[in-house]
Amino acid sequence: MNQVLSFYPILIDGTITTIILTILGAILALVISFIVGLARISTFTSIRVLAIVYLEFFRGSSALVQMFFIYFVLPMWGIYFDALTAGVIACGCNVGAYGSEVVRGAVLAVGKEQHEASKALNYSNYKRYRYVIIPQAIPIMIPTFGNLLIELLKLTAVASLITISDLTFMAHIIRVQTALTLEPFLVILVIYFIIASVLVKIVDLIAKKFSKGRNIMIAGEN
Amino acid sequence: MYWSWDVAFDVLPQLARGVIVTIEATIVASLLAYVLGLGIAIIKMSKSKFIRVFVYWITEFVRRTPILVQLYVVFYVLPDYGIFLEAFTCGVLVLGIHFSTYTSEVFRAGIDNVSKGQWEAAKSLNYNTYQAWKNVILPQAIPPMIPPLANYLITMFKETPLLAAITVVELFRAADQYSNSHYKYLEPMTLVGVFFLIVSIPSAILAMKLEKKFKSNKV
Numbered sequence: 379m380n381q382v383l384s385f386y387p388i389l390i391d392g393t394i395t396t397i398i399l400t401i402l403g404a405i406l407a408l409v410i411s412f413i414v415g416l417a418r419i420s421t422f423t424s425i426r427v428l429a430i431v432y433l434e435f436f437r438g439s440s441a442l443v444q445m446f447f448i449y450f451v452l453p454m455w456g457i458y459f460d461a462l463t464a465g466v467i468a469c470g471c472n473v474g475a476y477g478s479e480v481v482r483g484a485v486l487a488v489g490k491e492q493h494e495a496s497k498a499l500n501y502s503n504y505k506r507y508r509y510v511i512i513p514q515a516i517p518i519m520i521p522t523f524g525n526l527l528i529e530l531l532k533l534t535a536v537a538s539l540i541t542i543s544d545l546t547f548m549a550h551i552i553r554v555q556t557a558l559t560l561e562p563f564l565v566i567l568v569i570y571f572i573i574a575s576v577l578v579k580i581v582d583l584i585a586k587k588f589s590k591g592r593n594i595m596i597a598g599e600n
Numbered sequence: 601m602y603w604s605w606d607v608a609f610d611v612l613p614q615l616a617r618g619v620i621v622t623i624e625a626t627i628v629a630s631l632l633a634y635v636l637g638l639g640i641a642i643i644k645m646s647k648s649k650f651i652r653v654f655v656y657w658i659t660e661f662v663r664r665t666p667i668l669v670q671l672y673v674v675f676y677v678l679p680d681y682g683i684f685l686e687a688f689t690c691g692v693l694v695l696g697i698h699f700s701t702y703t704s705e706v707f708r709a710g711i712d713n714v715s716k717g718q719w720e721a722a723k724s725l726n727y728n729t730y731q732a733w734k735n736v737i738l739p740q741a742i743p744p745m746i747p748p749l750a751n752y753l754i755t756m757f758k759e760t761p762l763l764a765a766i767t768v769v770e771l772f773r774a775a776d777q778y779s780n781s782h783y784k785y786l787e788p789m790t791l792v793g794v795f796f797l798i799v800s801i802p803s804a805i806l807a808m809k810l811e812k813k814f815k816s817n818k819v
Contacts, residue, residue, distance in 0.1 A: 434797070434801050434804075435797065437800075438796060438800040439797050440758040440792075443772060454785060528663070532666040535666030535667075535668040536668055546668060553676065560680065578664075
């Protein structure tokens with residue numbers, strides 16, 4: 379165990395890479411979730427169809443395949459990404475597809491009377507969603523987004539397969555260098571668990587803050 | 601780089617063999633996930649608080665750590681302790697255990713949905729625990745569970761490419777092997793993606809239909 383812990387510099391590096399991947403991926407996923415999720419309820423058929431194509435494409439094929447496609451196949455068409463960017467794009471686009479369903483579901487869960495009320499106030503479409511519908515939809519989204527965030531963190535481990543030096547990658551290096559097997563993996567499992575538990579706590583706090591003073595039902599998972 | 605049908609047809613036989621392994625892995629892993637998940641759900645309803653908390657943290661640990669790392673643990677560590685398993689067995693074990701923590705939530709929710717009155721009714725009919733489960737609780741609890749369980753089946757199917765990392769030659773690794781030996785990346789990887797789309801989109805639609813069907817039955 380001491381032998382593994384003596385590799386702490388690269389373990390810290392790996393942890394940082396994993397956290398960066400998770401944060402950047404989460405930002406991208408969040409943006410995509412809102413764009414695609416709101417596009418799903420657009421009044422224009424063409425936009426809805428585009429959103430469905432995106433959703434089915436990224437939800438339907440495997441994340442690992444998407445990652446390899448972005449990193450190994452796209453360069454053949456002259457589109458180059460470094461490994462970290464490719465990892466962020468793949469993680470973000472994949473989780474964003476799942477997130478769009480969360481956004482759509484939450485927006486649709488806001489009652490009809492809210493739409494009517496904003497119409498009565500003569501709000502424009504943009505104002506209606508910006509000031510009335512989405513603020514009420516966000517608290518419904520948060521718990522499920524929390525689950526997706528954990529899925530995203532777990533997905534970043536897969537990015538080690540496209541040569542990103544994240545925690546999983548570092549564990550491999552330590553395994554090869556020390557010929558120990560159990561210890562390096564045990565250490566990174568614990569690190570992943572700690573990161574995930576911190577994320578769960580943060581999401582819980584955010585959920586509490588948003589639901590404070592509001593009498594809403596928080597949708598549980600699934 | 602343009603699409604070449606010659607390459608596509610050349611790689612197909614290898615991919616076909618990979619598809620079989622992928623499907624086998626999905627089926628075996630999902631069966632394991634369902635059985636284990638039900639077991640975990642039942643243990644989680646135990647009267648002892650210690651057992652409940654203990655199982656809760658174990659399942660949370662499995663849920664909050666990446667499948668890939670769990671695969672490595674089983675694949676690389678077990679042989680050190682004299683347990684030699686085939687790569688395929690390792691992969692199926694890990695997938696099954698990982699997703700059993702998800703399916704257990706489905707089972708628990710399904711069982712919780714059966715009202716307390718049903719337990720009391722079973723008791724008043726002098727059923728023992730086994731009979732109550734078999735004749736009263738499970739027949740009511742299972743139908744609403746089917747759509748989410750089907751969704752996890754699709755999810756597991758999409759996670760099988762991870763088994764490639766521990767040398768299981770399933771669809772993804774079959775394509776990767778071809779790519780590496782022929783320096784053709786476009787066709788194999790695209791075909792793999794298309795195959796996943798072909799299988800998972802119709803099954804997702806089917807799962808959605810199931811969901812609607814069971815919802816309308818319930819009311």
